[in-house]
Amino acid sequence: MISRFQFxxxxxxxxxxxxxxxxxxxxxxxxxxxxxxAEARATRQHKDRILAD
Known part of the structure; x- marks a missing residue:
């Protein structure tokens, strides 16, 4: 799902x-x-991916 902000x-x-x-x-x-x-979200998503692995 794409957010309205991203659109x-x-x-x-x-x-x-x-x-x-x-x-x-x-x-x-x-x-x-x-x-x-945006930068903070990208960092958080990267850390979440590391934790998921």
Whole structure:
């Protein structure tokens, strides 16, 4: 399942993030907070994969 935030990120080069957030009923501030936390999420997912192995 793809998140609405990921959809906005994938298409923000084609459309404004403001417009995408409006259409998807996502707060822009929440999207930008999600975007800023991408590195932390990647690190956590990597550690989770290591633990699963």
């Amino acid at each position: 906005v990120d994938d298409h923000r080069n084609t459309y404004e993030a403001k417009r995408l957030c409006h259409v998807l009923h996502v707060n822009r501030s929440s999207y930008y907070k999600w975007l800023a936390s």
